[in-house]
Amino acid sequence: MRELGISVLDELIGQLARLPGIGQKTAQRLAIFILKSSDGYAQELAQAILNVKQKTRLCKRCFNVAEDELCAICSDPRRDTHKICVVxxxxxxLAIEETHTYRGLYHVLGGVISPLAGVNPEDLNIRSLIERVKNEPIEEVILALNPSTEAETTIIYITKLLKDMEVQISRLASGVPMGAHLEYLDGATIGMAIQSRQKISKDT
Incomplete structure (x- = not known):
């Protein structure tokens, strides 16, 4: 790449700018910080990146990040196994865990239903969620999806699948604004939304 006039610094800036939420200016500042850091820190950073790629996988139960077959949450005997928070x-x-207000289990869908974007129900971890509700002692399913039109479609779809099962379905309280993402909300807002969650009628 340097033969094309792109320096190693420009290459690093370009790679950092590909990260979500990182603009060109932020990428430049990060690259300069790394450049000025010690060799030891640079090696530790590079190794940490390699480790997260080589030593992590998706939990076979909930699809959260894991280092073994099950993630730390699914493996924790202190968690409430009667609740599943669907995200x-x-x-x-990570955003919900930082609030320290929820002690149940999770299920990561991997997105929301969005036909325009080519995402259909079978592309998400919905069927495995239904199987968990059937086979585990689940009493409540909390649909904690980021407020959007696509999320509403997903909530309705999942609610219909759970309609004939003996499980309570709830969603985050309305304090979470439409279009917001949980990862960007403060812990107090998320915690209140979980604690004040609302039941969903299965006749939706």
Whole structure:
């Protein structure tokens, strides 16, 4: 790449700018910080990136990030196994965990139903969620999806699948604004939304 006039610094800036939420200016600042850091820190950073790629996988039960077959949450005997909090992505698990208000289990869908974007129900971890409700002692399914039109479609779809099962279905309280993402909300807002969650009628 350097033969094309792109320096190693420009290459690093370009790679950092590909990260979500990182603009060109932020990428430049991060690259300069790494450049000025010690060799030891640079090696530790590089190794940490390699480790997360080589030593992690998706939990076979809930699809959260894991280092073994089950993630730390699914493996924790202190968690409430009667509740499943359904989220779109792994970052939502992290956001909810930071509130320290929820002690149940999770299920990561991997997105929401969006036909326009080519995402159909079979592309998500919905069927495995239904199987968990059938086979585990689940009493409540909390649909903690980021407020959006696609999320509403997903909530309705999942609610219909759970209609004939003996399980309570609830969703986050309306304090979470439409279009917001859980990862960007403060812990107090998320915690209140979980504690004040609302039951969903199965006749939706």
């Amino acid at each position: 779109e992505d792994i970052v939502d698990v």
